[in-house]
Amino acid sequence: MIEIKNISKRFGDVHALDNVSLRINDGEIVGLLGLNGAGKSTLMRLLVGLLAPSEGSISIDGIDVVQQPDAARRALGVLPDTAGLYKRLTARENIAYFARLQGMDEAAIKPACDRLIELLGMASIAERYADGFSLGERMKTALARAIVHGPAHILLDEPTNGLDVITTRAVRRLLQAQKAAGKCVLFSSHLMYEVENICDRVVVIAGGRIVADGTVSEVVSHTGCASLEEAFVQLSEIKEHDYVAHP
Amino acid sequence: MWRTLKAIFYKELIDAVRDKRALRLAFLPPVYMVVFFALGIGFAIHLQKEVRSNIELNVSGHAPELIAWLEENQIKIKRHDIDESDKDLYQAVESGDLDMGLSLPIEPQAPGAKEPLPVTLVYNAANQNVHGPLGTVRNLIYQFSSRHAAINVMARGLSPELMAPVRIKETNVASDQQMGGLILAGVPLLLLMSAMMGSMGFAADMTAGERERRSLEPLLINPTSSSLFITGKWLAAVSLTLSVVALTLVLLSIALALLPFNQMGFRVDVGVMAVLSIFWSLIPVAMIAAALQLALGILSRSFKDAQTYMSLLVLLPMIPFFIVMTSPGIYADWQLWVPLLGHQTVLKDLLLGDAAPSWAFTAFWLSAVPVVLLALGFAGRQLRRAKVIYG
Structure with a gap:
């Protein structure tokens, strides 16, 4: 379980996040929606302890992220918004390096890599240097790298960005499998249908605040709109405006 | 912890060995430095012979x-x-x-x-x-x-x-051999420069390169302490520098063995023990150089920035070189404790076949420790700063 309590984050005068509270239960896939600059990435960065919150606390399975960042990180598999692969390592070497950094047993690394390479259809690129990878190939490698150690919970920043249909489906299956295994999955996306398809819950973030939280149908009916997209646009625009008008 | 350190070390080593640009930057200078050095001496010997004949x-x-x-x-x-x-x-x-x-x-x-x-x-x-x-x-x-x-x-x-109740051993810097003395004084500088420059490209790639390609964020999401990352990177950089230094020493030994110094009226006989002692005393220099390079690299936003800052490091061994050149008599024991300054004198002694002061190596190693710790500690702290990760 991931629990975010009254988190605020300020960069100078800019309020990136303002009193955000959120709980993600085990076995739940939560979609995080927000415009560019709404605070999604900041929230992700706070969750992995790379940024320290100005106020509030975050705990992962009861472990405080600020106080025990390494313990918290061990429980997380994270795909940040930058793939940041090592160009002169092959896809497999990139994945195996992170497996070692996560402290996996040497004997377990190869089978884990093999499983993900098969699952994400990476067999043709596994032994190639990451230098010439397409966006999709980079995403797949970064995704495999993020979850190779079998983390308790998964945070993904726009995981299906640039993936083709086949791979997107594979990612979806992967997330469903994680959910079935009782893990928290939090993923941010700009793709409404993606969120509608696999999320149990949708959280809309605008101007550093959570403006909606519930199932897709709850959010849609609450705003009185016909679709999630319209609901999202309405929520974002209103709150953005609100926020600027009354800081 | 050791396993993680080993993993970081190997990854950086593999990454470096596959980096053609940094490899060229590291292993070519020793080759052309030694070649120019040999050509210079060869020319000097030629001139000398001319004068003599x-x-x-x-x-x-x-x-x-x-x-x-x-x-x-x-x-x-x-x-x-x-x-x-x-x-x-x-x-x-x-x-x-x-x-x-x-x-x-x-x-x-x-x-x-x-x-x-x-x-x-x-x-x-x-x-x-x-x-x-x-x-x-x-x-x-x-x-x-x-x-x-x-x-x-x-x-x-x-x-x-x-x-001959007294046998004089001449390490002659007399007027007609001043050229020779000058050249031998340049060898320690050449060695120190190769130790200072050896891992420049690699260190830049490990720090500024990580920032430039934005790979620090995914890297630091792993439950690994930043000091372990820096130590692993440092060990890889030191190993690479030492292979550059070893190459320089081998090339230099070949050049010194082949050049006809006897025609200049002095003997240069650098034995295996002397070469090993020189290598041993250059290890602390490599350790300092790699640590300083990582510390400067992490402050740089891009590979190019890093190279600009690091090239200043190359000037460091020049300072003691000119001190020793301009006033050869000022050698004092305390100088052994100043990294690079003591090296200038000791390396020259070793090249001329003299023994180094017995605790020179201890002094070199011990004086390197605080510099290395400070630089690595600084680099480790910088690594986790949000500005460095996302900047």
Whole structure:
């Protein structure tokens, strides 16, 4: 379980996040929606302890992220918004390096890599240097790298960005499998249908605040709109405006 | 922890070895530095030989053995023929027609004579041109003298060793060999530069390169402490530097062994032990260099920035070089504790075949520790700063 309590984050005068509270239960896939600059990435960065919150606390399975960042990180598999692969390592070497950094047993690394390479259809690129990878190939490698150690919970920043249909489906299956295994999955996306398809819950973030939280149908009916997209646009625009008008 | 450190070390090593750009940057300079060095010395030796073979000596009087000896040693003998003793030779030198002359007895000495052979070197000390050739001729005459003395002593059943209660070992920086001294003084600088520069490209890629391609964020999401990352990167950088230093030393040993130093009048005999000692004393330099490079690299946003900052590090060994060059007498024991300053003197001693002060290596190693710890500690703290990760 991931629990975010009254988190605020300020960069100078800019309020990136303002009193955000959120709980993600085990076995739940939560979609995080927000415009560019709404605070999604900041929230992700706070969750992995790379940024320290100005106020509030975050705990992962009861472990405080600020106080025990390494313990918290061990429980997380994270795909940040930058793939940041090592160009002169092959896809497999990139994945195996992170497996070692996560402290996996040497004997377990190869089978884990093999499983993900098969699952994400990476067999043709596994032994190639990451230098010439397409966006999709980079995403797949970064995704495999993020979850190779079998983390308790998964945070993904726009995981299906640039993936083709086949791979997107594979990612979806992967997330469903994680959910079935009782893990928290939090993923941010700009793709409404993606969120509608696999999320149990949708959280809309605008101007550093959570403006909606519930199932897709709850959010849609609450705003009185016909679709999630319209609901999202309405929520974002209103709150953005609100926020600027009354800081 | 060791397993993680090993993983980081190997990853950085593999990454570096596959990086053609950084490899070229690291392994080419030693090659061309040594090649230029060898060409320079070769040219100097050539010039020296030229000067030596062009010494002309005007001689009056007779001493066939001595003249044969001088000719054997590439001195061009010119008769300055005379009727009455050395008057003409004196005048010629005095008037500046000749640079110098050698006046010998009018009659050749009888074989087996017991008196010293009276010879007079005539020169004008105010004439700058005369000093080099004069020293050479004077040395040759002394050599001739001591050879004959040795033969005489041996003929009487005594050891010629008796004639030399003192044996002088010459590490000569006399006027005609100053060029040689200069060149040997440059070798420590060359070695120190290769130790300072060796891992520049690699260190830049490990720090600024990570920032540039934005791979720090995914990297630091792993439950691994930043000091472990920095230590792993540092170990890889040190290993790479040491392979560069080893290459430099091997090339340099080959150059020193092949260059005809004896023609310059001094011996350069750098043995295996000396090379190993030099390598041993350069390890702390490599450790300091890698640590400083990582600390500077992490402050740089891009590979290019990092190279600009790091190239300043190359200037560091120049400071002690010029201190030692301009005032060779100021060596003091405390200098061993100043990284790079003590190296300048000790490396030169080792190259000349002398032993280093016994605790020089201890001093080098111990003085490197605080510098390395400070630089790595600084780099480790920078690594986790949000500005560095996302900036």
